[in-house]
Amino acid sequence: MxxxxxxxxxxxxxxxxxxxxxxxxxxxxxxxxxxxxxxxxxxxxxxxxxxxxxxxxxxRMAQLRDDARVFSKNLGFNILLLPGDQDAGRLYAENRSTAFFTRKQVQALGSAELATLNHLLPMLRHQIHWDQYDGNVILVGIEGEIYIKSPNFQKPIEERVDAGMVHIGNAIHKRLKLQIGAQLEIEGETFTVKRVLPQKGNIDDISLLMNLGDAQRLSGQPGKISGVLALSCNCAAGDLDPIRQELERVVQDVQVVEFSVRAQARQRARSAxxxxxxxxxxxxxxxxxxxxxxxxxxxxxxxxxxxxxxxxxxxxxxxxxxxxxxxxxxxxxxxxxxxxxxxxxxxxxxxxxxxxxxxxxxxxxxxxxxxxxxxxxxxxxxxxxxxxxxxxxxxxxxxxxxxxxxxxxxxxxxxxxx
Amino acid sequence: MIDIQKITKTYRSETKELLVLKEATASIKPGTFAAICGPSGCGKSTLLLVLGGLLHPDTGRVMIDGEDLFALSSERRALRRAQLLGFVFQRFHLIPYLTVEENIEAAAIALRGSTDQVRAKELMDQLNITDRRTHVPGKLSVGEQQRTALARALYNRPRVLLADEPTGNLDPENAEIVLNAFSDFANAGGTVIMVTHHPEAAEQADTQWWIKNKTLVKG
Structure with missing residues (x-):
């Protein structure tokens, strides 16, 4: 064993x-x-x-894509439509318009029911030297939105400014210590501060947002519209061709400029x-x-x-x-x-x-x-x-x-x- | 030939010493059935354990065929024990979970050889336990258990059988079977050393040795 x-x-x-x-x-x-x-x-x-x-x-990021629109509205405009013969150099260097849309052209834009643009806002931008500020400021005259796609579901994202009223840029507010309701004088005319715009870190901070008619009168350019702001355009970032193609059918010879703030706004929203x-x-x-x-x-x-x-x-x-x-x-x-x-x-x-x-x-x-x-x-x-x-x-x-x-x-x- | 040379053994505890054997000397030739007699507690079992190399004496030597058992290492002595000696105990010491046949074959466990079933059968036939081959010890009578233990002791064909009161628990019939087997083993040339305090069992042996005054005296 x-x-x-x-x-x-x-x-x-x-x-x-x-x-x-x-x-x-x-x-x-x-x-x-x-x-x-x-x-x-x-x-x-x-x-x-x-x-x-x-x-x-x-x-959530997908859902907040629409919210980004609102972010971008608070920070600046999306698309700027300029007359085709506007001198870009003078516009960027001096904030001075050398060409203007006619009222007919603007009305054509407003009634064209554009698919790629949402909120259309005719405006006049004009740089002036403002003594009270002791420097140059930008007069921005706006008339109110002339076209809103699907008005039943959207409300204007930029309200019109009444005559005699002014929205002041943040830098102006800080330097002159102007509060809402304060009176200020521009080119001999008196305006009331209706709103102080939030700091945006761009030229808007030295802008005076006012009624289009007031701006036309102060700048000596009655009836003129230097550009049309298109808010919340429906296009992929950087791809402006669809907008141009659509605009050509309505108004000849239009420059389409994308404001970089839109991308920044969306990026900030996404970053947040x-x-x-x-x-x-x-x-x-x-x-x-x-x-x-x-x-x-x-x-x-x-x-x-x-x-x-x-x-x-x-x-x-x-x-x-x-x-x-x-x-x-x-x-x-x-x-x-x-x-x-x-x-x-x-x-x-x-x-x-x-x-x-x-x-x-x-x-x-x-x-x-x-x-x-x-x-x-x-x-x-x-x-x-x-x-x-x-x-x-x-x-x-x-x-x-x-x-x-x-x-x-x-x-x-x-x-x-x- | 077994030479027991001046074996002395003392059991020691913390409080006392008990001298059991004092210069016990004897010489037992092959072919001898020897009985070592004496009253209980006189040292008979101690002497048997010393002869089996299981208990180291204080002094003296045990020579088996000229080989000093205690000059070997413990492991080597264990192997020689398996080769040369067979043990039969009063209480049998069968392994409870092995069958009769397996208990017999367990004798070869230290030799690491293959099982010799023919040898096992031969021993079972000789001791009349073949019909109990597959039974475990718990199912055996006392006599059958002792015959199984005897078969185990004989399995390796040892030269010496050492038996400690092998008939102490047996009825006369079974005692006779065991004692006859011892006589047969001695007659075949083997040596049997049986310790007992039963005079009847001792009478069956060829020679009797008595432990008197802690030493061996031939009777």
Whole structure:
């Protein structure tokens, strides 16, 4: 008979304690695999939350496209239509108009029901030296919107300015300390401040927005319209060709200029949304990271307790087995087995139970992770092998001392006693 | 030939020392069935364990066919024990989860050889336990258990059989079977050393040795 045969028969004979040992070892590996699955589930949940948040942010950005229109309105105009023979150099360098639309042309624009432009606002821009301000300012005369697409659903985004009233740019307000209701004199005429415009960081800050007729009179250009502002145009940024093509059918020889502020406005709107979303995602990521740290600490503690508990249980179980087998060990020594063979015989059992428990526990952990947490990708082969090896090592170490005691049993004492 | 040369053995505890054997000396030739007699506690079992290399004497030597058993390393002595000696105990010491046949074959566990089922069957037939071949010890009578233990002791064809009160728990019929087996073994050239405090059992032996004043005296 070989020791292996004896070993297998002993396992079958003491199957209850063998099953208990396997369960204890399985608890270790199942706990480790389960803890990992739990953490993986937590990570997956975090990723899901972030992904949902990103998706929500994208939806919100799409929804806020219209809001960007309002942002852009607050910051400046979108499209400027100029007469074809307007000298761009003088316009940009001196804020001076060299060509004007006729009233007929403007009326044609207003009644053309343009598809690409929404709010049309005839205007006159004219730079003057204003003594009270002690510098140059831009007179901007506006008449009110002459065309609104779908007027049933949209209201004018730029109200008209009544005669004798003026909206002052922010830089003018700051220098002259003018408040709403204050009186000011321009070219010998008195105007009342109706509104202080918010700071825009551009030429609008030194502009005086007034009724078109007042501006025409003050600039000495009665009846003239230097350009038409088109607010919230329906075109992709930078692609003005559709507008030009549509305008050519209505008014010949029109320059179309895009105000950069529109892009800036939209960008700011998107940045604000993006920033808030990013902050929210960061908050969630940080709080999930803290939670994960706590969960990981708890899992580590739980696994440690299970490992210690299982090790103690296996030690006690092996001690009991050695005590029960004292007579058997003494006989095996009398039959010629050395103490090393006895030690090995005891440890084989620990290795086998550790191996069986490790494999069983891994299966339980993986299946539990799959069915309860819906996690299936955490149990890689190297990880499983590591867990099984660790379980075997724990079972072996836990049984080492009792096995050593078995090896040191003095057969003479046992055989003499019995 | 077994030479027991001036064996002295003292059991020591924290509080006292108990001298059990003092320069016990004997020489037992092959083909001898020897009985070592004496009252309980006189040191018979101690001497048997020393002869089996399981208990180290304080002084003295045990020579089996010219080889000093205690000059060998522990592992080597264990192997020689498996090769040369067979043990029969009063309490049988059968392994509870092995069948009769497996208990007999367990004698070869230290020799790492293949199982000799023919030898096992031969011994079971000889000791009349063949019909109990697949039974575990718990299902056997006391006599059958001792016959199984005897078959185990004979399985490796040892040169020496060491028996500690082998008939102590047996009825006369089974005791006779065991003692006859010992006689047969000695007649075949083996050496039997049996310790007993039963005079009837000792009478079956070729020679009797008595432990008197902690030493061996030929009767």
């Amino acid at each position: 070989r020791a292996g045969h004896l070993f297998i028969r002993e396992l079958r004979f003491r199957r209850v304690s063998v099953v208990l040992a396997i369960v204890a070892a399985a608890a270790v590996s199942a706990c480790v695999v389960g803890a990992r699955s739990f953490l993986a589930a937590h990570d997956a949940e975090t990723e899901k939350l972030i992904a949902a948040l990103e998706e929500r942010a994208a939806d 949304i993006g920033k808030r979303t990013k902050e929210e995602m960061q908050d969630i990521t940080e709080s999930r990271a803290i939670l994960r740290s706590h969960v990981a600490q708890f899992a580590t503690l739980l696994v440690s307790l299970v490992v210690v508990g299982a090790a103690i249980f296996l030690t006690v179980l092996t001690f009991a087995s050695v005590r029960e087998r004292r007579s058997e060990v003494a006989l095996l020594r009398a039959l010629g087995l050395g103490s090393l063979s006895i030690f090995a015989l005891m440890l084989y059992k620990a290795v086998l139970t550790g191996l069986a428990g490790g494999i069983f526990g891994c299966l339980v952990g993986v299946l539990a992770g799959r069915w309860i947490l819906g996690i299936s990708a955490t149990a890689t082969t190297p990880f499983m092998l590591s867990v099984i090896s660790a379980t075997v090592a724990i079972a072996t170490l836990a049984s080492a001392l009792p096995a050593l005691m078995a090896a040191r049993i003095d057969p003479a004492v046992i055989l003499n006693q019995e």
